Amino acid sequence: APNRVPNFSAGPATIPTAVLSRAQEELLDWQGRGLSVMEVSHRSKEYLAITEKAESKLRSLMDIPDNYKVLFLQGGASLQFSAIPLNLLNGGRADYLTTGAWSGKAVKEAARYAKLGLGETNVVATGKESNFTDVPDQSDWNLSEDAAYFHYCANETIHGLQIFEPPTVAAPIIVDMSSCILSQPIDVSKFGMIYAGAQKNIGPAGLVIVIIRENLLGQASEWCPLLMNYEHQADKESMSNTPATYSWYLAGLVFEWLEEQGGVAAIGKINQQKADLLYRTIDNSSFYNNPVAPKYRSIMNVPFTLADSSLDKVFLEESEKAGLLHLKGHRDVGGMRASIYNAVPLEWVQQLVDFMIEFEKKHA
Numbered sequence: 001a002p003n004r005v006p007n008f009s010a011g012p013a014t015i016p017t018a019v020l021s022r023a024q025e026e027l028l029d030w031q032g033r034g035l036s037v038m039e040v041s042h043r044s045k046e047y048l049a050i051t052e053k054a055e056s057k058l059r060s061l062m063d064i065p066d067n068y069k070v071l072f073l074q075g076g077a078s079l080q081f082s083a084i085p086l087n088l089l090n091g092g093r094a095d096y097l098t099t100g101a102w103s104g105k106a107v108k109e110a111a112r113y114a115k116l117g118l119g120e121t122n123v124v125a126t127g128k129e130s131n132f133t134d135v136p137d138q139s140d141w142n143l144s145e146d147a148a149y150f151h152y153c154a155n156e157t158i159h160g161l162q163i164f165e166p167p168t169v170a171a172p173i174i175v176d177m178s179s180c181i182l183s184q185p186i187d188v189s190k191f192g193m194i195y196a197g198a199q200k201n202i203g204p205a206g207l208v209i210v211i212i213r214e215n216l217l218g219q220a221s222e223w224c225p226l227l228m229n230y231e232h233q234a235d236k237e238s239m240s241n242t243p244a245t246y247s248w249y250l251a252g253l254v255f256e257w258l259e260e261q262g263g264v265a266a267i268g269k270i271n272q273q274k275a276d277l278l279y280r281t282i283d284n285s286s287f288y289n290n291p292v293a294p295k296y297r298s299i300m301n302v303p304f305t306l307a308d309s310s311l312d313k314v315f316l317e318e319s320e321k322a323g324l325l326h327l328k329g330h331r332d333v334g335g336m337r338a339s340i341y342n343a344v345p346l347e348w349v350q351q352l353v354d355f356m357i358e359f360e361k362k363h364a
């Protein structure tokens, strides 16, 4: 078996070994055709079979209702920060909840278009006062009366703060699920639009998935670039131009792998076990700390600090020597961060926890 090391990267992140092995097997000679998936037209019958299968698997994994379009686009989650107002603001007012770096970037980008006369953006609340370790109570939010949409980020990858249930608001809910899509079951019908960059739970970078309710299509500003226009991309089946063909193929393989694991509910249980194991280790020690309010602790990204931050460097050096990779926290919050997406097995988290306990014994 290949030598795969425990990799806790926040993204691009671990891809299941079985998926990479299959891609390797198929690389030079895909289905006996004597060429690779990368080398065929995106409009060929053979390639379209891949995209259709990927979409139908994602629809079944997430139980996506028929009145939603599923788009496989480029530009990452960040380009959606621009596409959302260009498609949906349309002279109106949009509500944004700020719970960390990514939801903060989304509203900042939307505000640029608002300044150009496209409409208004309104931050309903921000968790900044708590350093994004908590979310202000909904009774204190400043919601607009007729918002075109309400935007939030379900999982703040940097701060390790996750909102598990969408809030009850009148406006269509648009959610950034880049770092938590497919990690546990959700009810898609509660959302107007879900979007997620692929490079955490779906596959390699270069692909972003947009799941949008059909009644939100057809309102784009005339300035909206054609490639960012959701209605146009839905009409063209995400092939207005050449899509990220290989990333799309790999995403399909990841969906198949996830099905083989028992689907989202089954992986969700393992994700919960992984997160519980890490948080328990952190909470049982005064050497480690995680500052996030317990009900918002992310099951995908677990940041933690050392009581003595002068040991951070030593922790990172020794963990790397022990073969545990990419544990450095984001520069905005410091300390460490373990990203434990779907493809990270429980055994890796156990190895990390064993290392943490040993490290504490040695250095406390």
Ligand code: PMP
Binding pocket: 011, 075, 076, 077, 078, 079, 102, 153, 155, 156, 157, 158, 176, 177, 178, 179, 197, 198
């Ligand atoms: N939203 C979230 C929650 C993220 O974690 C990231 C990337 N780490 C982004 C948006 C931006 O994604 P991209 O780099 O694909 O634009």
